[in-house]
Amino acid sequence: MSALKIKKGSTKHSAYNLRPTFSEHLETHTLAVIVDNEPGVLARVIGLFSGRGYNIDSLTVAEIDHEGHQSRITIVTTGTPQVIEQIKAQLGRIVPVHEVHDLTVEGRSVERELALLKVSGSGDKRVEALRLADIFRAQVVDSTLESFVFQITGTPEKVDAFADLMRPLGLQEVARTGVAALARGTE
Amino acid sequence: MSKAMTGAKMVVQALRDQGVDTVFGYPGGAVLPIYDEIFQQNDIRHILVRHEQGAVHAAEGYARATGKPGVCLVTSGPGATNAVTGLTDALMDSIPIVVLTGQVPTFMIGSDAFQEADTVGITRPCTKHNWLVKETEKLSATIHEAFHVATAGRPGPVLVDIPKDVQFASADYQPRNAAKTQRYQPQVKGDMEMITKLVEAIETAKRPVFYTGGGVINSGPAASQLLRELVDATGFPITSTLMGLGAYPASGRGWLGMLGMHGLYEANLAMHGCDLMINVGARFDDRITGRLDAFSPNSRKAHIDIDPSSINKVVRTDFPIIGDVGHVLEDVLKVWKARGRKVNREGLQRWWAEIEEWKKVDCLKYKPSGKTIRPQHAMARLEALTKDRDRYICTEVGQHQMWAAQYLGFEDPNRWMTSGGLGTMGYGFPASIGVQMGHPDALVINVAGEASWLMNMQELGTAVQFRLPVKQFILNNERLGMVRQWQELLHGERYSHSWSEALPDFVKLAEAFGCKGIICKDPADLDDAIMEMIEHDGPVVFDCLVEKHENCFPMIPSGEPHNKMLLGEASTKDAIGAKGAVMV
Ligand SMILES: Cc1ncc(C[n+]2csc(CCOP(=O)(O)OP(=O)(O)O)c2C)c(N)n1
Ligand SMILES: [Mg+2]
Numbered sequence: 001m002s003a004l005k006i007k008k009g010s011t012k013h014s015a016y017n018l019r020p021t022f023s024e025h026l027e028t029h030t031l032a033v034i035v036d037n038e039p040g041v042l043a044r045v046i047g048l049f050s051g052r053g054y055n056i057d058s059l060t061v062a063e064i065d066h067e068g069h070q071s072r073i074t075i076v077t078t079g080t081p082q083v084i085e086q087i088k089a090q091l092g093r094i095v096p097v098h099e100v101h102d103l104t105v106e107g108r109s110v111e112r113e114l115a116l117l118k119v120s121g122s123g124d125k126r127v128e129a130l131r132l133a134d135i136f137r138a139q140v141v142d143s144t145l146e147s148f149v150f151q152i153t154g155t156p157e158k159v160d161a162f163a164d165l166m167r168p169l170g171l172q173e174v175a176r177t178g179v180a181a182l183a184r185g186t187e
Numbered sequence: 188m189s190k191a192m193t194g195a196k197m198v199v200q201a202l203r204d205q206g207v208d209t210v211f212g213y214p215g216g217a218v219l220p221i222y223d224e225i226f227q228q229n230d231i232r233h234i235l236v237r238h239e240q241g242a243v244h245a246a247e248g249y250a251r252a253t254g255k256p257g258v259c260l261v262t263s264g265p266g267a268t269n270a271v272t273g274l275t276d277a278l279m280d281s282i283p284i285v286v287l288t289g290q291v292p293t294f295m296i297g298s299d300a301f302q303e304a305d306t307v308g309i310t311r312p313c314t315k316h317n318w319l320v321k322e323t324e325k326l327s328a329t330i331h332e333a334f335h336v337a338t339a340g341r342p343g344p345v346l347v348d349i350p351k352d353v354q355f356a357s358a359d360y361q362p363r364n365a366a367k368t369q370r371y372q373p374q375v376k377g378d379m380e381m382i383t384k385l386v387e388a389i390e391t392a393k394r395p396v397f398y399t400g401g402g403v404i405n406s407g408p409a410a411s412q413l414l415r416e417l418v419d420a421t422g423f424p425i426t427s428t429l430m431g432l433g434a435y436p437a438s439g440r441g442w443l444g445m446l447g448m449h450g451l452y453e454a455n456l457a458m459h460g461c462d463l464m465i466n467v468g469a470r471f472d473d474r475i476t477g478r479l480d481a482f483s484p485n486s487r488k489a490h491i492d493i494d495p496s497s498i499n500k501v502v503r504t505d506f507p508i509i510g511d512v513g514h515v516l517e518d519v520l521k522v523w524k525a526r527g528r529k530v531n532r533e534g535l536q537r538w539w540a541e542i543e544e545w546k547k548v549d550c551l552k553y554k555p556s557g558k559t560i561r562p563q564h565a566m567a568r569l570e571a572l573t574k575d576r577d578r579y580i581c582t583e584v585g586q587h588q589m590w591a592a593q594y595l596g597f598e599d600p601n602r603w604m605t606s607g608g609l610g611t612m613g614y615g616f617p618a619s620i621g622v623q624m625g626h627p628d629a630l631v632i633n634v635a636g637e638a639s640w641l642m643n644m645q646e647l648g649t650a651v652q653f654r655l656p657v658k659q660f661i662l663n664n665e666r667l668g669m670v671r672q673w674q675e676l677l678h679g680e681r682y683s684h685s686w687s688e689a690l691p692d693f694v695k696l697a698e699a700f701g702c703k704g705i706i707c708k709d710p711a712d713l714d715d716a717i718m719e720m721i722e723h724d725g726p727v728v729f730d731c732l733v734e735k736h737e738n739c740f741p742m743i744p745s746g747e748p749h750n751k752m753l754l755g756e757a758s759t760k761d762a763i764g765a766k767g768a769v770m771v
Contacts (some may be wrong), residue, residue, distance in 0.1 A: 036370070039319065040307060051312050079611040082499065089496035095336055095371050 018114070028057065028078045029104040030111060030181045031088065034094035037063050037071040044094050045073055054079060054087050058113075060178035069114045072096070076156075076179050103181050113182040116149070120147035121170030129169045136162045194323040194354040195220035198287065201330040203230050204363045209249060209624050210234070211242040215262025216302060217289025220354040225260075234653055236626060237645035239266050241617035243273020243344075244643070246284045247622030251604045252579055253623045254407060256283040256337050257621060260480060263289045264302030267348075267648040268309065272611060274344045275313040279608025280430060281405055285333050286314075286460040292352040293321050304347045315343030324360040331366030340373030341494040342405055373493060377510030377518060384507045385465070385489045387521045392463035393534030394486075394541075395423045398475075401430030401607065402468020402492060402512050404600045410513035411600045414467065414675035415439065417520055420442065421530050424542055426454035427468050429592055430607045437596030443542070446476045448743050449589040452550035452752055453542055455741070458483050460541070466490040472608070478670035481748030483624065487759045491515045550562050550697050550754055552591055558712050562587065562662045566594035569632070569660060572717050577629045578602065579622045583615040583639030586739045591634040613642030619657040620649055630658070630721060637663040637730075638687050647700040650726040659728045664735045672738050697728035710730035718767040 035041045042061055049056050056077040063069075065176075077087060084102070091100045103109040117138075119129050122145075133140065133150050136158070142149035152162050156179055163174055198221050202210065211234045225233050236242040239261045246257025261270055267288045277284050291300040305317045316336050330347055337345045356676050365518065389395065397418055403410050413435045417500075418425045418441045425435050426446040435442060444451035446458055458464065464486045469475070476482040482502065489506035490498055498507045502740040508515055509645055521530075580595055581604040582588040597603050604622060606614035619633040619648045633640075640661050650657050671685040694704030703723050707716040707730070720727045740755045 040311065040317075041310070044311060047312055086496060086500060089494075089498070089500075091495065093496055098370065 007123055012143040020100045021033075025080060026078055026178060027078060027084060027104075028107065029075065029084050029089070029102055031075045032099075032103055032181060033073040033075065033091055033097055034064075034069050034099040035073060035094075036098070037069045038096055041071070041094075041096045041154050042073070042164045044096070045091065046092055047076075048094065052086075052090065054083065055125060059180040060180055074179055074181050075183075082137065099101055101183070109181050111155055111179050112153055113156050113159050113177055113179050114151065114153045115163070115174060115176040116141070117152065117163060117166055117168050117174050118147060118172040120172055125169045129166060132162070132165050132169075138162060139184060144152060190360050191357050192360050193220065193357050194326050194349065195224045196322070197327045197358075197360050198330065198349070198354070199224045199228060200360055200361075201327045202258065205331070205334045207231055210258045210260050211236055211245040211249070211621065212260035213239050213242055213266060215264075215266050215289065217263035217266075217291060217328035217351050218260060218287075218349075218354075220351065221260060221289070221349075224573070227717035232624075234620070234649065236437060236620075237648045239269035239628040240272050240613065241620070241643050241646045241649065243270050243277065243284065243286065244611075244614050245621035245624070245646075245649075246286075247273065247277050247280075247282045247614075248581060248604050248618030249625045250284055250621075251280050251404075251618075252601050252622040253625040254601060255625075256285055256334060256342075259284065260287045261286065261288055262302070263291055263306065264304045267304055267591070269307040270346075271309060271313060272609075272613075274310055274346065276606055276609040276611045276614060277344035278313050278315065280606065281342050281401060282344065284344045285330075285337050286344065286346045288331075288346060288348045289346045289354075290350040293350045294352070297352065300733050306346070310346050313344070314346045317346040317348065318704075319348045319350075320353055321354050323356040325595060326353060326358070328366050329360040331361070331363050332368060334369040335366055335369055337441065339368075341402075351367060374509055375493070375511035375514045377491065377508040377515035379522075381506055381508050382515065382518050383522055385508065386519060386526060388463050388487060388489070388506065389421060389423075389465075389519075389523060390526070390529040391531055393531055394457075394461045394463040394538045395421075395465065395535075396443075396457045397423055397435075397465050397467060398427075398458060398469055399425060399431045399434055399467045400428040400469025400556065401492060403434035404468075405429055406468065406493075408513035408600060408618065410468075410511075410516060411435070413513060413516035413520060414702070417516055417523075420520075420528065421523075422535055423465075424457055424539070425532075426450070428472070428475055428607070429605060432592060432603045433597035433600045436598040440596060445592050447472075448477070448745075449593065449739055449741065450743075451593070452548050452741050452754065453545035455743065455749040455752055456545050457542055461486045461726065464488045466492075466504070467516070468492060471499045471500070473501075473708065476502065477743045477746045478690065478746050483749070546752070550752075552755060554580065554712060556734070557710060559734045560708065560713060560731060562590050562664070562737055563594060565662060565713065565731050565733060566590045567632070568713050569634070569717060570595045572714065573630060573632065573721065576721075577626075579604070579619075579626060579629050579631045581615040581619040581622060581631070581633040582607065582668075583612045583633070583635040583642075584612045585636040586640055586664070586672065586737070587634055587636045587662040588738045589669075590662070592645070595634075612636075612639035614639075616640060616643045616659060617646050617649075619659070620646060620653075620655055623655040623657050624653075631656075632658045632660050635659055635661045637661050637665065637690060637693075638667045641691075644696070647697070647702065647726070647728070651701050654725065656723070656727075659726070660720070661693065661728065661730055661731050662733050663690075663693070664733050664737065666735055668737070669739070671736070675738070676744070693728050693730035697726075702726040702728065704728045704730065706730040706732070707753040
């Protein structure tokens with residue numbers, strides 16, 4: 001169709017709509033970002049996410065190489081496949097960022113999180129809490145006659161499941177570390 | 188071989204080692220030691236601006252016109268915050284500049300000291316990278332790294348914040364080659380497999396078009412040269428974004444003119460109808476693509492960009508090539524020649540025939556009026572009277588900017604300085620000062636709107652003080668013209684606050700600063716007045732009174748695809764749907 005047939009100034013003419021717009025399908029990815037441990041580096045990463053409207057489901061950071069001044073930031077994020085690609089490319093642009101790994105696509109990985117949960121109660125509820133803790137292999141790291149502090153490690157889903165079970169049994173407070181993750185295998 | 192010196196001395200030495208000859212700045216308490224060093228040397232010229240925003244735009248203008256990084260020096264607190272607009276502008280347009288800011292002494296940081304601001308915090312999102320230097324030992328190496336980051340890969344602004352005690356203390360100076368540059372080394376060579384695939388597509392395309400941008404200019408003059416060779420050898424048509432004008436000459440055989448919201452009819456229709464789009468150093472900005480789901484629906488798209496985050500950001504590409512434009516174009520040419528310089532001649536011939544039909548529409552046509560100066564006519568006359576000179580053009584932001592882009596022709600890169608990504612009113616005048624510093628003997632003209640120009644008019648003092656003969660060509664429509672145009676199209680001609688009331692007498696204003704003012708309102712006087720401006724040896728403020736309610740066409744209303752352009756004399760009432768109004 002010749003575009004010249006379009007009437008000048010006409011806006012009624014139908015527009016093409018042949019290209020599908022980008023998918024709305026959301027994915028959750030775990031990213032491992034190796035950075036120079038220098039002032040402001042975490043602010044740069046977080047600022048990127050807030051400034052561009054990306055989601056942070058979980059974020060952990062700690063120095064992993066004291067000599068080389070390097071830290072590892074583990075970020076769990078959710079977005080469309082296109083947004084996930086953008087996030088990785090944008091992270092890669094930050095000057096003190098050395099490596100960006102998408103553990104979700106680079107083969108299999110292990111993900112663990114540690115949580116502390118304070119549960120108070122007495123009688124049957126207290127006994128049931130202890131029994132469930134045993135099943136989940138959570139440890140008691142503090143106790144009074146009316147309360148426990150449990151320590152649990154596992155996948156975020158396992159921690160969620162444990163917290164859900166503790167809620168009716170007197171869950172008072174939860175502290176979670178966020179996810180630490182590594183690729184499986186020798187590489 | 189290192190040498191002990193104060194931090195302040197180090198700053199000057201590091202600038203010298205980086206080959207800096209010009210610094211745009213404004214002093215204050217937190218940078219006094221550095222200013223004292225500047226006073227005691229003659230290698231680096233300091234240009235005292237009248238507002239820190241002006242310093243940053245001047246540095247941008249200098250950088251764009253010379254290809255070298257621009258440098259600014261400002262004080263802490265308000266000095267730094269005044270620089271923020273310029274930093275953001277440079278980030279959006281990928282302009283390499285290095286801004287040095289003073290900071291309160293390290294032991295006072297965090298105490299809300301006088302003129303303290305969290306400068307690295309404020310400027311983190313508007314710089315490519317920034318540093319707060321807390322030890323004099325690290326100062327010189329950090330400045331060297333700053334120059335590296337500003338210029339390597341996709342260029343951009345960087346900032347080094349230097350507390351006053353760090354300026355006073357002494358340490359060993361680290362020479363330029365001691366800088367930490369290894370951690371930031373963007374990829375410059377493109378993937379040969381993808382380049383070969385692109386060449387295959389070039390060989391068969393029936394309706395190809397080059398869509399080029401500021402990345403070609405940023406890559407350096409060699410990239411523009413390679414682009415010209417490739418375009419002319421293939422015989423493909425080429426269009427460019429606002430940022431990329433001059434990379435391919437306006438007089439070139441393949442030139443279609445600028446594309447985008449106010450781009451040329453033939454350029455936009457070629458983009459819409461092409462079967463192969465070769466994006467070289469542009470970024471599918473929304474002013475270019477218009478409605479995304481209707482953007483160039485039947486084409487395969489190649490994208491050459493040094494920034495991996497630009498690829499597939501808004502438009503999915505079939506041939507993504509990460510690398511420096513110059514390097515990639517060189518490889519494309521090499522492979523294409525080695526494979527026998529093939530193109531689809533028949534297809535191309537038909538494609539050009541179609542394009543010639545679009546060109547006949549003559550979308551920039553206008554009828555000069557005998558009574559008032561039409562802005563298009565002012566641009567056409569400025570073009571005719573200056574195009575053969577050693578000319579550099581800056582602009583402010585608004586209708587005049589688009590008319591300048593449409594009616595002026597650029598034969599070479601680095602000749603056109605305009606705020607593209609951020610659209611910063613007040614950019615052009617200080618930018619023209621920076622350009623003139625880089626090219627003292629050239630004719631530097633800032634095509635301005637009266638409202639934009641007033642935003643940084645204080646820089647007249649700078650132009651006069653440093654005898655910079657910049658020509659301020661103001662298309663005075665007594666309106667915030669571009670805003671008024673949108674109000675006409677979108678808001679039922681309710682011109683809410685888009686009038687320039689209480690305008691100064693620009694001639695008297697110029698004279699008050701000790702420079703020349705010219706006013707022109709009769710089309711019959713225009714040529715003589717322009718010649719008078721050009722021939723005057725010194726800065727000139729040219730008040731060109733133009734038609735007040737002129738609209739800028741062609742125009743693709745927001746939210747519309749490229750084939751729904753509004754043309755010159757077309758009626759524009761109710762042209763933009765409610766959905767488009769949201770996107771403006
Ligand atoms: C700093 C800034 N504030 C506001 C705007 C919004 N804006 C875009 S164009 C324009 C009007 C510009 O008027 P003028 O400089 O006279 O140019 P004209 O459009 O009349 O040619 C305005 C207010 C902007 N781009 N920049
Ligand atoms: Mg105006």
